[in-house]
Amino acid sequence: MIRIFTLALSAFAILFSVGVHAAEKFPFENEINARKSFMQVNKFNLMLLGSMVKGVRDYDADLAKATAANMHLAAQMNNAGMWPKGSDNSSSELKEHTDALIDAWRDYETLAQKQKAWLDATDSLAENAGNGIDALKKSLGAVGKSCKGCHDDFKQQK
Amino acid sequence: MSDKFEHDLPIRMVTVWDLPIRIFHWLISFNVIFLLVTGNIGGDWILWHIRAAYLLSGLIIFRILWGIKGSYYARFSSFIVSPIKGFTYLKQIFSGEAEPHYQHNPAGALMVLVLMIALSTQFLAGTVITDDIMWYGPFYQWVSGALAEMGTALHHQMEWVLIGLVILHIAAVMFHQFWLKEKIIQAMIHGKKHRQEQSAKPVVVNRLVLIGILVLSGIWVYWLWGLPI
Numbered sequence: 595m596i597r598i599f600t601l602a603l604s605a606f607a608i609l610f611s612v613g614v615h616a617a618e619k620f621p622f623e624n625e626i627n628a629r630k631s632f633m634q635v636n637k638f639n640l641m642l643l644g645s646m647v648k649g650v651r652d653y654d655a656d657l658a659k660a661t662a663a664n665m666h667l668a669a670q671m672n673n674a675g676m677w678p679k680g681s682d683n684s685s686s687e688l689k690e691h692t693d694a695l696i697d698a699w700r701d702y703e704t705l706a707q708k709q710k711a712w713l714d715a716t717d718s719l720a721e722n723a724g725n726g727i728d729a730l731k732k733s734l735g736a737v738g739k740s741c742k743g744c745h746d747d748f749k750q751q752k
Numbered sequence: 753m754s755d756k757f758e759h760d761l762p763i764r765m766v767t768v769w770d771l772p773i774r775i776f777h778w779l780i781s782f783n784v785i786f787l788l789v790t791g792n793i794g795g796d797w798i799l800w801h802i803r804a805a806y807l808l809s810g811l812i813i814f815r816i817l818w819g820i821k822g823s824y825y826a827r828f829s830s831f832i833v834s835p836i837k838g839f840t841y842l843k844q845i846f847s848g849e850a851e852p853h854y855q856h857n858p859a860g861a862l863m864v865l866v867l868m869i870a871l872s873t874q875f876l877a878g879t880v881i882t883d884d885i886m887w888y889g890p891f892y893q894w895v896s897g898a899l900a901e902m903g904t905a906l907h908h909q910m911e912w913v914l915i916g917l918v919i920l921h922i923a924a925v926m927f928h929q930f931w932l933k934e935k936i937i938q939a940m941i942h943g944k945k946h947r948q949e950q951s952a953k954p955v956v957v958n959r960l961v962l963i964g965i966l967v968l969s970g971i972w973v974y975w976l977w978g979l980p981i
Contacts, residue, residue, distance in 0.1 A: 637884065738886045752904040
């Protein structure tokens with residue numbers, strides 16, 4: 595009885611996992627979509643703060659502070675699950691779905707340095723964003739630089 | 753059709769390049785260098801890069817309109833010839849058969865055309881570009897993601913084409929200046945060339961036309977300036 599139950603449970607587990615991935619249109623679809631969404635949120639926050647710095651919208655200290663805090667929270671998230679090995683764009687299957695270069699998995703030391711730079715920059719941003727437009731401009735510049743630093747090394751350049 | 757020498761006529765310093773053309777030439781030259789440098793430095797300099805690009809587009813519009821309605825030698829009709837004639841003239845330069853021209857010679861005319869097309873392409877690609885971080889071209893909001901990606905790729909690739917064209921242009925100018933002994937750098941400063949005065953066409957600047965063209969170019973740049981980036 596236990597044997598039959600174990601066999602049935604194993605079969606169910608196999609079928610379920612296959613089923614979940616069979617629903618994907620390409621490998622790592624869920625992970626790639628999740629990290630793209632994560633980047634979209636970062637982009638939105640950057641656009642909002644950038645629009646204050648560029649003078650497109652009036653500086654709002656409370657909004658700047660809250661948005662900067664969100665950016666810092668995002669930088670602290672452990673998103674390792676969104677970046678599984680093999681989900682880079684070196685395979686022909688994934689080339690059109692992700693810009694992540696295989697170097698991100700090969701050069702972990704540099705990647706970790708870039709992530710730390712981003713974390714530190716957003717920390718400073720969260721501290722200074724509410725202290726006036728000049729403080730926001732300076733700290734936002736550093737965040738932009740940290741984003742670019744990672745993109746230059748690990749994102750497919752168009 | 754560009755003007756050539758008549759033999760046995762006395763040679764004097766005659767005005768070829770009007771003041772608007774000279775100012776345009778030096779403005780666009782320094783502007784292009786500034787664009788290449790700021791585009792590579794990045795960071796906060798991208799704001800100045802964008803502003804300089806707006807000025808570039810205004811200058812291109814100015815040159816196109818002045819090339820239609822400007823003084824004689826500034827008009828495209830006075831020097832634009834087929835690319836085949838341009839390449840033929842290049843061969844003549846190296847074989848020593850080429851004769852100097854009042855305005856751009858056929859090879860120079862080809863260069864003008866190629867540079868204008870390349871700069872216009874670079875500007876248009878830049879209007880839809882994004883760095884996915886802070887900066888967006890002024891037309892980014894109106895195009896699809898696919899077009900923005902194409903524009904971004906083209907803008908990055910064209911940088912190298914433009915660097916090549918700038919080097920080629922400077923090399924050609926140096927060749928004319930020091931090998932062919934044609935003082936074309938000085939000519940682009942004071943506007944005069946040693947030419948046969950009798951066959952030179954008068955260089956007349958219609959101030960009303962000039963103001964009209966400047967206003968049109970200015971309106972374009974002003975409109976761009978107001979778009980979100």
